[in-house]
Amino acid sequence: MEYDEAKHKFIQAWGTLGSSWGINKAMAQIHALLLISKQPLSTEDVMEELQISRGNANMNIRALIDWGIVQKELIVGERKEHFVAIKDVWELARQVSKERRKREIEPIVRVLNEVQAVTGDTDSVREFKKMTGELKDFSLKVDGALDKFTRSDKNWFFKMLLKL
Amino acid sequence: MEYDEAKHKFIQAWGTLGSSWGINKAMAQIHALLLISKQPLSTEDVMEELQISRGNANMNIRALIDWGIVQKELIVGERKEHFVAIKDVWELARQVSKERRKREIEPIVRVLNEVQAVTGDTDSVREFKKMTGELKDFSLKVDGALDKFTRSDKNWFFKMLLKL
DNA sequence: CTATACTTTCAATAATTATTGAAAGTATAG
DNA sequence: CTATACTTTCAATAATTATTGAAAGTATAG
Structure with missing residues (x-):
C-alpha cells in the first residue's frame, strides 16, 4: 500500500x-x-x-x-x-479519560445527586430513588477507577491491563 | 423536589x-x-x-x-x-461495553492492521508504522480487558473496581 | 509607531442527523 | 377469510451541528 x-x-x-x-x-x-x-x-x-x-x-x-x-x-x-x-499512546488515553471524566461523568453525578432529593413515597418515587442511586454509585466507582488511572504510572497501568 | x-x-x-x-x-x-x-x-x-x-x-x-x-x-x-x-447497572455497563467493542474498537483495529502494510522506507513511513503500531497494540490491550470484563462475574468486577 | 504576518471570531450557509407522520406491512381476533 | 389493532418503513422536513471565509483583532519585525 x-x-x-x-x-x-x-x-x-x-x-x-x-x-x-x-x-x-x-x-x-x-x-x-x-x-x-x-x-x-x-x-x-x-x-x-x-x-x-x-x-x-x-x-x-x-x-x-x-x-x-x-x-x-x-x-x-x-x-x-x-x-x-502527544505521541505517547498511554499519555493520550490518560488525558482523554481525564477530560471526559471532568466533562461528562462529573455533571451526570451532580444531577443524580440532585434528583435524589425527590419527595414522596409512592412506588414510582421508590423505584426512581433506587435506580438513580445505583447509577450514582456505579458512576462514582467508575470515576474513582478512572481517577486512579489518570494519576497512575505508565508501567503499572500496562501491567494492570495485561493482568486484567 | x-x-x-x-x-x-x-x-x-x-x-x-x-x-x-x-x-x-x-x-x-x-x-x-x-x-x-x-x-x-x-x-x-x-x-x-x-x-x-x-x-x-x-x-x-x-x-x-x-x-x-x-x-x-x-x-x-x-x-x-x-x-x-435492563435494571442491573452492572449488566447494563457490560452490555454497552460489549457492543461498543464490537462496533467501534474492532473496526479501528482492522484499519490499523491494514495500514500497517504500507510500503516504503522514508521517515514518514517509519513514523507512520510506529504510531499506528502503537495504537493497534494499545487498542488490542483495551479490547482484551473489556472482553474479560464482559465475560466476568459481577462480584469480581465490583471488587476489581474498588481495588483499582 | 507602522506595516504586515498571523490568529481569532462569528454571521451566513452548508452538511449532517434526527424527527415526523402517513402509507404500507403484519399479525391476531373472531 | 376479513376487519382491525398494531408495527414498521421511508420520503419529506425540521433541527442541529459543522464549516466557510471575510472582517476584526493581535503581535511582531523593523
Missing part, C-alpha cells in the same frame, strides 16, 4: 471513530494527521492536507489543545504557530 | 450524556424513561411521555433492543408490545 493511501485511510478511520464517540470529524482528523506527522504542522499545513478552511482548522486545533492532547511548538525563525500531538 | 421535576431532570441529563457519547438524544431519553419505570411501557406510553412521534419512538426502541439493553415484555391480555430496560 502506498503511503498516501495508508495515511488517508488512517485519517478517515480516526475521523469516523471520533464521530461515533461524540468528537467532531475535523477535530479527530486533525488529531490523526498530527499523530503521524514527524514535524510540527502549522494551521496552513493542516488546511492544505485536510482541505478545510482556516476557521475550521483554527477552532479544532484550539479544541485539541483544550483537551490537552496537542501542544504548540515553536520553530525558530518561523512566526507561524506549529503544533504537535 | 417533585417527582415530575426529578424525572424530567433525569431524562434530560441522560439524553445530554448520550449525545456527548454519540448516542442520539431520543434513544438515550427512552432508555432513561424505561430505567425508572416500574412497569413495562408501550410505544404509545413512550410517545406520550417524551412527546415524540410514533416512528421516532419505534426506531429508537428497536435500537435499544439491538444494543441488548431493552427487552420486550408481554403483558397478558394486551396486544401491544411492552418494553423494559
